[in-house]
Amino acid sequence: MNWTALATSFRLAAVTSLVLLVVGVPVAYWLAFSNRRWKFLVEAVVALPLVLPPTVLGFYVLVATGPRSPVGAWYESLVGRGLPFSFEGLVVASTLYSFPFAVQPVAAAFGGVDRRLLEASWLLGVSRLGTFFRVIVPQSMAGLLTGVVLGFAHTLGEFGVVLMVGGNIEGVTRTVSVDIYEDVQVLDYGSANLTAGVLLVFSFLVLSIVYALNRQFRGPWMLAGPGR
Amino acid sequence: MLRARIEKDFGSRFSVEASLDLEVESPRVTVLFGPSGAGKTTVLRCIAGLERPTNGRIAFGSETWCDVAAGQWLPPQRRRVGFLFQDYALFPHLSVAGNIGYGIHDAPGRQRRARVAELARRLGLETVLDRYPGAISGGQRQRAALARVLARRPRLLLLDEPFAALDGGTRDAVRTYLAELLAEFRVPAILVTHDWSDALALGHSMVVLKDGRILQSGPPREVLTRPSGTEAASIAGVETVQPGVGRGTTGGALTLRVGSAEIVALDPETADVDYWVCIRGEDVMLETSAASGGSARNRLAGTVFDVVWKGPLTEVKVDVGFPLTALVTRQSALDLGLGPGSRIRAVFKASTVHLIPRR
Numbered sequence: 251m252n253w254t255a256l257a258t259s260f261r262l263a264a265v266t267s268l269v270l271l272v273v274g275v276p277v278a279y280w281l282a283f284s285n286r287r288w289k290f291l292v293e294a295v296v297a298l299p300l301v302l303p304p305t306v307l308g309f310y311v312l313v314a315t316g317p318r319s320p321v322g323a324w325y326e327s328l329v330g331r332g333l334p335f336s337f338e339g340l341v342v343a344s345t346l347y348s349f350p351f352a353v354q355p356v357a358a359a360f361g362g363v364d365r366r367l368l369e370a371s372w373l374l375g376v377s378r379l380g381t382f383f384r385v386i387v388p389q390s391m392a393g394l395l396t397g398v399v400l401g402f403a404h405t406l407g408e409f410g411v412v413l414m415v416g417g418n419i420e421g422v423t424r425t426v427s428v429d430i431y432e433d434v435q436v437l438d439y440g441s442a443n444l445t446a447g448v449l450l451v452f453s454f455l456v457l458s459i460v461y462a463l464n465r466q467f468r469g470p471w472m473l474a475g476p477g478r
Numbered sequence: 479m480l481r482a483r484i485e486k487d488f489g490s491r492f493s494v495e496a497s498l499d500l501e502v503e504s505p506r507v508t509v510l511f512g513p514s515g516a517g518k519t520t521v522l523r524c525i526a527g528l529e530r531p532t533n534g535r536i537a538f539g540s541e542t543w544c545d546v547a548a549g550q551w552l553p554p555q556r557r558r559v560g561f562l563f564q565d566y567a568l569f570p571h572l573s574v575a576g577n578i579g580y581g582i583h584d585a586p587g588r589q590r591r592a593r594v595a596e597l598a599r600r601l602g603l604e605t606v607l608d609r610y611p612g613a614i615s616g617g618q619r620q621r622a623a624l625a626r627v628l629a630r631r632p633r634l635l636l637l638d639e640p641f642a643a644l645d646g647g648t649r650d651a652v653r654t655y656l657a658e659l660l661a662e663f664r665v666p667a668i669l670v671t672h673d674w675s676d677a678l679a680l681g682h683s684m685v686v687l688k689d690g691r692i693l694q695s696g697p698p699r700e701v702l703t704r705p706s707g708t709e710a711a712s713i714a715g716v717e718t719v720q721p722g723v724g725r726g727t728t729g730g731a732l733t734l735r736v737g738s739a740e741i742v743a744l745d746p747e748t749a750d751v752d753y754w755v756c757i758r759g760e761d762v763m764l765e766t767s768a769a770s771g772g773s774a775r776n777r778l779a780g781t782v783f784d785v786v787w788k789g790p791l792t793e794v795k796v797d798v799g800f801p802l803t804a805l806v807t808r809q810s811a812l813d814l815g816l817g818p819g820s821r822i823r824a825v826f827k828a829s830t831v832h833l834i835p836r837r
Contacts (some may be wrong), residue, residue, distance in 0.1 A: 366567040369528050374552045374581030375562045375630060384580075388571045 251444045254421050255429035262337070262425060263405040266344040270352040271394075272402040273345065278353045278397075279382065280362035297350050304347065308414025311343045315415075335417045340425075343415040344405045354401035359393020360386055393462045401458045403453055479503070480634065484524045485533040486517075493532075494520045500683075502538070502634055502666040507657075509681035509698065510670045515711060517690040518670040522636050525559050525668065527554035534604035538634070560632030560665070564639045566623035568611035574598075575607040581630040597625040601659075615651065616643060624656075628663055635660070641676060650748065653679050654835055662743035674702055674714055678754050679834045686710050699754070710754050717759035717803035719794070721836060724751045731775065731828055739799025742775040743831035750835040759805030761830035764794060765812055765823045775828040778802070782820040783810065792816075796824050 281293060297308055315322045315333035328331050333339035363386050371381040387394070409427040416423030418432070426445055433442035480500040487493045494517035500508050510518040521735075523529040525536060527543065536544040543552045560685070568577050579594045598604045601621040606614050609624065620640070627635065628811030640656065641649045657680050657823045660667055669680060677698045684698040688706075693710040694701055703719050705711035722734040722741070732745040736755050743755070792811040795806045802824055804813075816822070 337730060364567070366563055366565065367569060369554070370561070370563060370567040370569075371580070373526060373528070373557075373559065374626065375555050375558070376581070376583070377555060384583075385571075 251441060251448070252424075252426070252429045255424050255426050256445070256448070258337075258421065258423070259406055259425040259427075262340055262344060263402045265341050266348060266405040267352075267398050267402040269341060270348060271398055274349065274353045274401070275356060275394075278356035278360055281353070281357040281388075296353055299347050300350050304408065304410025305414055307347055308343060308411040311339075311346065311411070311415050314344065316338055334415055335419065335423060337416075337422055340412060340423055342414040343411045344408060347408055347411045348401045348404045351404045352397040354397075355393045355400065356390065356397040359390035359396075359460045362393075363389050395463060396460060399456060403456050407449070407453065422469065480525070480536075480538050482521070482525060482536045483534040484521055484531045484536065486520055486524060486529065487532045492517075496521050496685075496687065496690070496692055498685065500666075500668065505660060505664040505666050506671055506682040507660060507667045507680050509677040509684045510668060510687060511672070511674065511677050511681075511684055511701075511714065512687035513672055515689075516672075516687040518672075518687050519638055520690075522561075522638055522670050522686070522727045525634075526559055526636055527552065527557050527643075528561075540777055552778045558632055559634045559636055560627030560629065560630065562620075562623055562627055562638060562640055564642050566611075566619050568619060568623055568626070573608050573610055574603055574614065574618075577607060577611065577622055578603075578607075578625045578629055580626060593629055594625075595631055601625045617648060618721075620644075620652070624659070628665075635665050635666055637669040639670055639672070641671070641673070650835070651748065652674060654748075654750075656680065656795055657837065674698075674716060675756070675801045675832065675834050677714075678719065678756070685713055688713060702756075715759075716756050716832075717805065718755070718757040718762075718801070720800050722753045722755035722833075724753065725746060732833070737798075737800030739778055739780070741831065742828045743833055744829055746833050746835075748835060752836040754834040754836045756832040756834060757802065757826060757830065758832075759793065759803045761826050762804035763804060763825045764796075764804050764806055764810070764814060764816070765825055766821075767823075771797065772825070773827070776824075776826045776831070778824045780822060780824060782816055782822055783818055785816055785818065787811075794822075798824050 265441065277296065281296070312334055313319065315325065317323055317326055319333050322333060328425045333342060367385050368381055372378070376384060407427060409431070412423065412425050412428055418424050418428050423427050426449055432447050433445065480498070480502045482496070482498045484494065484496050496517065510521060512518050520529060524531050531544060531546060533546050534544070535542070535546065541552070542550050543557055544550060548637055567689070569580065575594055578597055579590050582590050582593060585593070598607055603618065603621055603625060606618055611619055614622070617632065633690060641652060644652055653676065669676065671677060681698040683696065684701045685695040686693045686701060688709060694706045699719050702714050702716045705715045720736050722736040725733045725740070726734055727745045730745050731742050733754060734741055734743060734753065741755070778798035780796040783797050784795040786793040787808065790808055791805050792808050794806060794811060794816055796802050796804060804824060
C-alpha cells in the first residue's frame with residue numbers, strides 16, 4: 251500500500267475539482283442559457299473527453315504543453331520549468347479529462363431552473379449576476395454537488411492521461427491507479443489488491459453520499475410538495 | 479404617458495403590431511383584451527423588457543425604454559415595473575417573507591423588514607411569512623406575488639391573466655380585492671385578460687386585440703356594447719350593459735332595478751349593491767303575444783326603437799325601461815313585422831343575466 255501515491259491522487263483530485271468549479275460553472279451557464287447557433291459545436295467539444303481514449307487526450311496535452319509549443323514555452327519562461335511530468339501539468343490534463351463529468355450535471359441543473367423565475371428576478375431589479383447567485387445557484391445545489399464530486403471521483407480514477415502527461419514520479423505524479431499498475435507489473439498482487447480495494451471502497455462511499463445528498467439537497471421547500 | 483409602437487415578428491406565420499398610448503399618470507387600469515393567441519402577452523412582455531420588439535419604440539414619460547431604430551434599450555431591471563406572472567413565479571427556495579423582500583434587497587435591514595411586514599399585513603399574509611410557496615394556497619400565492627411586486631413601489635403594474643388560475647367564485651372576490659388594492663397603492667396597471675367581465679369590472683379603458691392587431695379601444699362599456707365591426711363584436715360583444723341596483727333576494731334570485739324596469743338575476747352572493755347588468759343579445763327572445771308560458775323569469779314589455787340588419791342576424795333594440803338589444807334571425811324579424819314603434823315583449827332567463835360589481 252503506497253500512501254504517498256494515495257495522497258498525490260487526493261491532492262490532484264481536490265485541486266482539479268476546484269479548477270473545474272471555477273472554469274466549469276461559467277461554461278455550464280453559457281451552455282444552459284446561450285441560444286447561439288453554433289452552441290452544438292461547444293457541446294461536442296466539452297463532451298469529447300467522454301469518447302476519446304485517454305491516451306489521445308494525453309498525447310495532445312503533452313504536445314500542446316511541451317517546450318516546443320508556444321503555450322509550453324511561454325509557461326516555461328514564466329515559471330522556470332515545463333508543464334509535462336509536473337503536478338501542474340497533471341492538473342491541466344485532469345481538468346480537461348474530467349470536464350464533461352463536472353460540466354454536464356451543472357449545465358443540466360442550470361437549464362432546469364424555470365425561466366420565469368429568472369425573468370421575475372430581473373423585473374425585481376436584480377442583475378443577471380445577482381440572479382445567478384440568488385436564484386440559479388440555490389436551485390442547482392444538487393447539480394453543483396454532483397458535478398464537483400463526479401469531477402473529483404473521475405480524477406481519482408484516471409490512468410491513461412496521468413501516464414501520458416505526468417509519467418510516474420514518486421510523490422509528484424505517481425497516482426494510485428499508476429501505483430496499482432506498477433504493483434501488477436512487478437507481480438506484487440498483495441499490494442495491488444489492497445490499493446485497488448481502498449479505491450473501490452472509497453469510490454463507492456463517495457457515490458453513495460452524493461446520491462443520498464441529492465435526495466436531501468432539494469431543500470426544505472421540496473418537502474412541502476411540488477408547488478412553486 | 480406610456481407610448482408604445484410595437485412590431486414583433488415570430489417567423490413568417492405570426493406577427494404582432496400594436497400601437498398604444500396609455501395614461502399612466504393616475505392609477506388607471508388599461509385592459510388588453512382578446513382571445514388567446516391574440517398577442518396580448520407579447521405586448522406586455524415587450525413593455526416589461528422581457529422581449530425585444532423587431533421594430534418600434536416604447537417610451538415611458540420622458541424615458542425611452544426601447545427604440546429599435548436608434549439602438550436604445552433599457553433592461554427590465556431599470557424600468558421599475560411590476561410584473562405579475564400568470565403562474566406567479568414565486569421563488570420556491572425562499573419563504574414568503576424572502577419572496578416579498580427579494581426586490582428590496584439593497585434596502586437597510588430594518589427598513590426592509592418593516593416594508594415586508596407592512597405588505598404582509600395589508601395582504602393578509604402575516605401567518606404564512608415563514609412558509610414556502612409550495613405550502614400555501616393558490617390565493618395566498620397570488621397575494622404573495624403581488625406583495626413582492628408592490629414592495630418595490632413600481633411605476634407601472636403589468637398583470638398577465640391574473641385570474642386565469644382561479645375558479646368563478648374566487649375570481650369575483652379576487653377581482654374586487656385587486657381593484658381596491660390598485661386604487662389604494664395608486665399604481666397604474668395594464669391587465670391582460672380574455673374575459674370581458676374582467677374588463678368591465680376593472681378597466682378604465684380597454685384595447686381589443688386579435689391576431690396581433692388592435693381592433694378597437696375605448697372605455698370598456700362602450701367597446702363591449704358598441705363593438706366596431708363584426709370581428710370585435712364576436713370577441714367582445716355584449717350588447718346590453720346597464721347599471722343596476724340590487725333590491726333584495728328571494729330563493730336564490732336577486733331583483734334589480736335597471737332604468738325604470740325590474741329584472742331578476744341569479745343571486746351572486748356578494749355584498750355589492752351596484753352592478754353592471756350584462757345581457758347578450760342572443761339570450762333575448764321576442765314575443766308579440768302576451769303568452770305567459772315558459773320558465774323565463776324576465777318578461778318585459780317594451781317598444782322597438784331601432785332595427786339593425788346585420789347579415790343573417792338582426793339587432794332589435796327595445797326600450798323596456800332601459801335599452802335592451804335582442805339578436806334574432808332575419809326571418810324572425812320579418813315574420814314578427816318588427817320596426818320602430820312595434821310593441822313587443824322581451825323574454826330572457828334569470829341565469830343569462832351576468833352581474834359584475836360596479837364601483
